[in-house]
Amino acid sequence: MTAVTPHPPATDEEAMILSVVRELVADKVAPRAAQIDEEGEFPHDIKQLFAENDLLGIPFPAEYGGLGGSFVTYVKVVEEIARACASSSLIVAVQELGALPILIGGNHDQKQRYIPRLASGEWIAAYALTEAGSGSDAAGSMRTRAEKRGDKYILNGTKIFITNGNVADLISVFAVTDPSKGADGISAFIVEKDFPGFKVGKREKKMGIRGSPTVELVFENCEVPAANLVGPEGQGFRIAMKVLDKSRPGIAAQALGIAQGALDYATAYAKERIAFGKPIGQQQGVGFMLADMKTEVEAARLLLYEAARRCDENAADVTTWAAMCKLKCGDVAMSVTTDAVQVLGGYGYSTEYPVERMMRDAKITQIYEGTQQIQRLVVSRALVGKWRPPAP
Numbered sequence: 038m039t040a041v042t043p044h045p046p047a048t049d050e051e052a053m054i055l056s057v058v059r060e061l062v063a064d065k066v067a068p069r070a071a072q073i074d075e076e077g078e079f080p081h082d083i084k085q086l087f088a089e090n091d092l093l094g095i096p097f098p099a100e101y102g103g104l105g106g107s108f109v110t111y112v113k114v115v116e117e118i119a120r121a122c123a124s125s126s127l128i129v130a131v132q133e134l135g136a137l138p139i140l141i142g143g144n145h146d147q148k149q150r151y152i153p154r155l156a157s158g159e160w161i162a163a164y165a166l167t168e169a170g171s172g173s174d175a176a177g178s179m180r181t182r183a184e185k186r187g188d189k190y191i192l193n194g195t196k197i198f199i200t201n202g203n204v205a206d207l208i209s210v211f212a213v214t215d216p217s218k219g220a221d222g223i224s225a226f227i228v229e230k231d232f233p234g235f236k237v238g239k240r241e242k243k244m245g246i247r248g249s250p251t252v253e254l255v256f257e258n259c260e261v262p263a264a265n266l267v268g269p270e271g272q273g274f275r276i277a278m279k280v281l282d283k284s285r286p287g288i289a290a291q292a293l294g295i296a297q298g299a300l301d302y303a304t305a306y307a308k309e310r311i312a313f314g315k316p317i318g319q320q321q322g323v324g325f326m327l328a329d330m331k332t333e334v335e336a337a338r339l340l341l342y343e344a345a346r347r348c349d350e351n352a353a354d355v356t357t358w359a360a361m362c363k364l365k366c367g368d369v370a371m372s373v374t375t376d377a378v379q380v381l382g383g384y385g386y387s388t389e390y391p392v393e394r395m396m397r398d399a400k401i402t403q404i405y406e407g408t409q410q411i412q413r414l415v416v417s418r419a420l421v422g423k424w425r426p427p428a429p
């Protein structure tokens with residue numbers, strides 16, 4: 038029924054991982070996708086399935102319990118899962134997002150203590166940067182404070198929109214240690230869910246990715262051991278931005294998978310649905326729509342795989358490529374899923390068919406981990422530089 042897009046795996050190991058993932062997705066994830074959306078609960082069974090099959094630490098180094106796989110393999114895995122269920126794909130992507138501050142800025146002890154538990158799926162990770170007054174302008178308006186007292190930091194403040202915050206065992210949290218220094222006064226911390234003064238607040242009701250919980254996290258005199266400061270004080274914002282270079286391609290992969298899933302479904306439907314005596318795919322208006330969808334999906338895929346390849350190489354321009362692939366894949370996900378609903382006509386609008394869910398799920402990929410406007414800002418700054426007014 039589905040139109041499979043062939044892309045040769047880079048290595049035998051990647052081929053093996055992808056074949057396992059395709060089987061799991063077909064047997065276990067796809068049949069649960071509509072239910073996960075309807076129930077609106079974190080799918081612990083799917084997380085367990087991914088953990089048992091070593092999918093939660095694909096790009097983590099083998100010395101810390103990960104698979105030591107390439108970044109290219111990781112994005113392909115997220116894509117395959119998102120083809121069937123965007124919420125489930127986020128389990129893999131956010132495990133990476135939450136672990137990255139430790140992998141990028143953490144010391145050997147921190148990596149040894151935490152990464153194996155995340156790689157195995159024993160623990161779930163989250164990443165807490167956003168606040169009510171600080172989303173796109175993450176550094177400029179951050180209010181959560183961390184003050185050093187003896188061998189502890191005391192955190193006070195509230196983070197919002199934190200994916201998996203209510204199911205996470207470990208949260209990478211960003212807080213201001215020196216308000217006089219702007220972005221250079223932000224530090225990163227590892228917070229365990231049992232640390233005194235940490236609690237989960239309100240949960241968002243959302244348009245899409247409903248099986249992925251999004252919550253408020255409250256820090257009230259939360260006690261964090263000084264040993265859980267990640268990197269030196271004041272390096273937090275730099276770490277947060279380096280994380281996005283590696284996590285944005287994961288969101289791009291989620292977006293691409295959603296788009297591919299919608300294209301697969303719409304194509305199969307267009308071959309079977311008869312109008313005016315022939316399949317609607319044979320009506321030029323519909324056939325051309327499918328042709329444009331396919332072209333956009335393949336263009337987005339090439340951009341994503343190239344960005345992921347550059348992540349593997351630690352290329353100097355990885356920030357720009359991460360932004361470009363998230364921008365392109367997010368926009369393609371939105372346009373392709375919208376067109377897929379159109380191809381199905383009235384049935385596309387019904388929850389009996391998966392494309393309306395895919396359209397709702399696609400929207401978030403244009404918003405989180407930096408909105409599309411912020412991706413454009415990143416790319417344009419790489420081209421023309423950041424404007425600084427001339428000195429008076």
Ligand SMILES: Cc1cc2nc3c(=O)[nH]c(=O)nc-3n(C[C@H](O)[C@H](O)[C@H](O)COP(=O)(O)OP(=O)(O)OC[C@H]3O[C@@H](n4cnc5c(N)ncnc54)[C@H](O)[C@@H]3O)c2cc1C
Pocket residue numbers: 164165166167169170171172173174197198199200201243251401404405406407408409410411414
């Ligand atoms: C479901 C969900 C899950 C999320 N998960 C997480 C998570 O796990 N961890 C986390 O830390 N955060 C998370 N977020 C937060 C998300 O990253 C932010 O919502 C996002 O970065 C946008 O910030 P904002 O909502 O404050 O919008 P704002 O920054 O207020 O932006 C509002 C609008 O203004 C535009 N805009 C702002 N500045 C500019 C500019 N300079 N130029 C042009 N346009 C601009 C934006 O593009 C947007 O359209 C999540 C959000 C959602 C909805």
